[in-house]
Amino acid sequence: MVPSMTKMTEATYFILAALLEAPLHGYGIIKRAGDQSAGRVKLAVGTLYGALDRLTEAGLVVLDREEVVDGRPRRYYRITEDGVVAVRQEAVRLQQAARVVTGQIAVMGA
Amino acid sequence: MVPSMTKMTEATYFILAALLEAPLHGYGIIKRAGDQSAGRVKLAVGTLYGALDRLTEAGLVVLDREEVVDGRPRRYYRITEDGVVAVRQEAVRLQQAARVVTGQIAVMGA
DNA sequence: GGACCATATATCGGGACCCGATATATGGTC
DNA sequence: GACCATATATCGGGTCCCGATATATGGTCC
Structure with a gap:
């Protein structure tokens, strides 16, 4: 089940985000998360x-x-449907959190 | 100094956000953070x-x-200029993080 | 050949931080 | 009198991040 993780850590979020496009192995996740976040x-x-x-x-x-x-194992991980739902929910949560401050900035001149 | 905290916890972020408008005491911060985040x-x-x-x-x-x-002490905290800078930077960081996922959703049909 | 680095996995331990429980105190409501 | 909102503060358990460490291969550089 795991219908709604109320909170998600940053590392968890970027791992899931890295897997949205395609399955990746551990090292690939690290690199992709770096790329996606500049x-x-x-x-x-x-x-x-x-x-x-x-x-x-x-x-x-x-x-x-x-x-x-080359004799080295590569373990590919894939995001599940629950995972897609969770990471999208978290993205919304992050955006709403950001708006608490960015919204205020616009009004602060008043 | 503290020019750039690379990362900020969620609690820290909402505490600073709560103090943007006016100084508040501890209990007031808790209530305001709840209000601001619905x-x-x-x-x-x-x-x-x-x-x-x-x-x-x-x-x-x-x-x-x-x-x-009423005999009870109230300790009011105020955000500093560094604090304002930090919380705004964090808001930008949150928005960019959200965009990693929300941006991809739009392109996923391709 | 040896040093070093990228790739690739995995574990351990220290430290940061969240949070419920607990303690203390006042004033209002029921 | 019991209970709750207000208000502060501390402690301890638990979660999680992350650097260090270990292991292994192949390429580059000297």
Whole structure:
């Protein structure tokens, strides 16, 4: 189930956002999150794998497939429908939070 | 100094946002944060006073004045110029983060 | 050949921070 | 008298971030 996580951490949000387009493996998520945020978000590996475990347990992400490239394993994660819903809800929440301040700025001259 | 806090917690953000209009005392901050977020943000007292201490130490908030009403003390906090800068930067950061997802939604049909 | 870096996974421990519980105190409502 | 809103403050548990560390491969540079 997990109908509504009231809150989502920033790392979790960017991991889900990175997976919206296509499944990615851990290292790919780190790079994509950096790209999407113009370099501002730098996911630490310790953050990533812990968050992926929690997301998997919560059903927002599933293991898509495993590949072996040059003897090194690559584990691809895919976002679930629940995950898509959750990350969109969070985006709305972020936008509303931003508006609390950006809205006030416009009126502050009064 | 504190030129740029790379990251800001949600509680910190809403505390600063609550103080943008006028100085408030602790309990007033909790109520105002709830109002500004349409009831979604419920600051716990333990969160508030810890965060206020950190914000004061960081120079984003200062003690404005103390009043005594009905024998009970009221401690008013005021946001500093650095605090205003920080909360506006954070609002921009939140908006940009939201756009990572909301922007993609529009293109997903392609 | 050796140093170093990018790629790729995983774990551990310290630290930051949220938050419920608890304590204390006053004044109003029922 | 019980209960709630107002108002402050602290403590402890739990969550989570993140740097450090470990392991392994292949490419570049000297």
